[in-house]
Amino acid sequence: MADKPTKGLADVVAASTALSDIDGRAGRLFYRGYDIHDLAGRTSFEETAHLLQCGTLPTRTQLAEYGAELVRGRVLGPLVEANIAEIAERQAPMEALRTLVSLAGADDPDKDSNALDANRRKAARLTAQQPILVARYHAARSGRQAPEPDPELSIAANFLLQITGRTPSEREIEIFDTCLVLHADHTMNASTFAARVCAATLSDMHSAIVAAIGTLKGPLHGGANEQVMRTLETIPPDGVARAVRERLAAGQKIMGFGHRVYKTEDPRATHLREMSRELAEASGDATYYRMSKEMEEVVHAEKGLYPNVDFYAATVYHYLGIPTDLFTPVFSVSRMSGWTAHVIEQHADNRLIRPDSEYVGESDRKWVPIDER
Numbered sequence: 126m127a128d129k130p131t132k133g134l135a136d137v138v139a140a141s142t143a144l145s146d147i148d149g150r151a152g153r154l155f156y157r158g159y160d161i162h163d164l165a166g167r168t169s170f171e172e173t174a175h176l177l178q179c180g181t182l183p184t185r186t187q188l189a190e191y192g193a194e195l196v197r198g199r200v201l202g203p204l205v206e207a208n209i210a211e212i213a214e215r216q217a218p219m220e221a222l223r224t225l226v227s228l229a230g231a232d233d234p235d236k237d238s239n240a241l242d243a244n245r246r247k248a249a250r251l252t253a254q255q256p257i258l259v260a261r262y263h264a265a266r267s268g269r270q271a272p273e274p275d276p277e278l279s280i281a282a283n284f285l286l287q288i289t290g291r292t293p294s295e296r297e298i299e300i301f302d303t304c305l306v307l308h309a310d311h312t313m314n315a316s317t318f319a320a321r322v323c324a325a326t327l328s329d330m331h332s333a334i335v336a337a338i339g340t341l342k343g344p345l346h347g348g349a350n351e352q353v354m355r356t357l358e359t360i361p362p363d364g365v366a367r368a369v370r371e372r373l374a375a376g377q378k379i380m381g382f383g384h385r386v387y388k389t390e391d392p393r394a395t396h397l398r399e400m401s402r403e404l405a406e407a408s409g410d411a412t413y414y415r416m417s418k419e420m421e422e423v424v425h426a427e428k429g430l431y432p433n434v435d436f437y438a439a440t441v442y443h444y445l446g447i448p449t450d451l452f453t454p455v456f457s458v459s460r461m462s463g464w465t466a467h468v469i470e471q472h473a474d475n476r477l478i479r480p481d482s483e484y485v486g487e488s489d490r491k492w493v494p495i496d497e498r
């Protein structure tokens with residue numbers, strides 16, 4: 126007989142990891158021991174991915190090698206190439222990514238190995254391909270060709286170039302790169318847990334990532350950033366306080382607020398708020414930023430809740446010219462670095478993840494033949 130479960134596994138330690146750590150009371154986040162405040166704005170996404178997947182911040186030589194691996198790895202396989210146009214026509218962005226990553230697995234040369242070296246190569250390829258998949262999906266559904274990625278540019282710069290079709294400014298690239306760093310890993314969040322459960326059956330990395338993408342999609346997790354923007358677009362600029370109070374009174378959640386682990390400000394939101402303010406001012410129309418600030422104040426006054434990573438990410442992506450329905454795919458572009466690192470970690474020291482459950486159904490029922498029911 127199992128103990129009573131903690132609903133939603135709150136406070137349950139489900140795995141050991143050396144990848145990231147959160148101090149929810151102090152509002153601190155660490156990647157492999159480095160404070161996120163030290164990494165954000167100083168360390169590129171490529172360096173962060175190397176830190177997570179290979180264990181160290183890279184030297185210049187290691188970064189050049191890893192960068193070259195990413196450039197080689199972003200070439201899409203024939204199965205993806207053959208199907209991406211039809212998928213873009215028929216599936217919403219996160220559904221399409223789930224499908225495309227699954228198809229990409231078929232053409233991955235290391236698909237049948239969970240060995241450390243094969244897993245590291247797959248992690249680099251998946252990290253390289255995810256932004257290309259999003260860009261190619263968006264181009265296909267828009268009936269245009271995505272510009273070719275420039276091997277001299279970073280993942281952040283190429284992504285903005287491919288999505289918006291224009292050369293981004295240096296500051297836009299820095300801001301988007303910082304967003305990718307901030308979203309790269311976050312302990313045992315729902316999508317990472319899903320990936321680890323799948324990997325722990327000794328299934329392969331692509332399968333684990335498909336599970337993670339399906340899990341990130343939901344509005345209680347990564348899907349919240351899109352919902353934040355839809356909320357801002359729906360309510361009148363001078364009606365923020367009223368709209369928030371009405372939604373709370375109706376028992377609705379305000380997307381982009383609250384967190385299972387943080388009891389104070391999410392340190393990622395601190396950076397995102399500032400970047401949102403900067404971009405809003407530069408855009409000449411700070412309406413959405415001002416609305417966001419007001420929403421933050423009202424939600425805190427009414428519920429004592431703080432914005433999570435998704436709240437200010439929404440307006441940052443908006444001001445960068447990213448379409449709203451690609452916000453959660455952008456999250457996946459970054460989190461791919463963390464998911465794959467977790468699969469590597471799980472396979473390196475594996476035990477099947479198989480928790481127990483509390484039975485709450487009926488018992489001692491008497492079976493009767495079908496014609497007597």
Ligand code: ACO
Nearest residue numbers: 344345346347349377378379380381382383384385433435
């Ligand atoms: N708006 C209004 N009330 C909220 C919110 C919110 N955003 N978040 C939590 N609450 C309230 C709940 O209604 C509940 O109140 P009650 O005790 O009176 O019933 C209480 O706070 C606890 O909320 P739970 O949902 O039980 O907290 P949990 O830890 O299970 O959920 C979660 C955390 C899912 C993030 C929640 O805060 C939420 O739904 N937020 C909105 C969705 C969102 O922004 N998700 C993104 C999270 S960050 C990420 O995944 C990348």
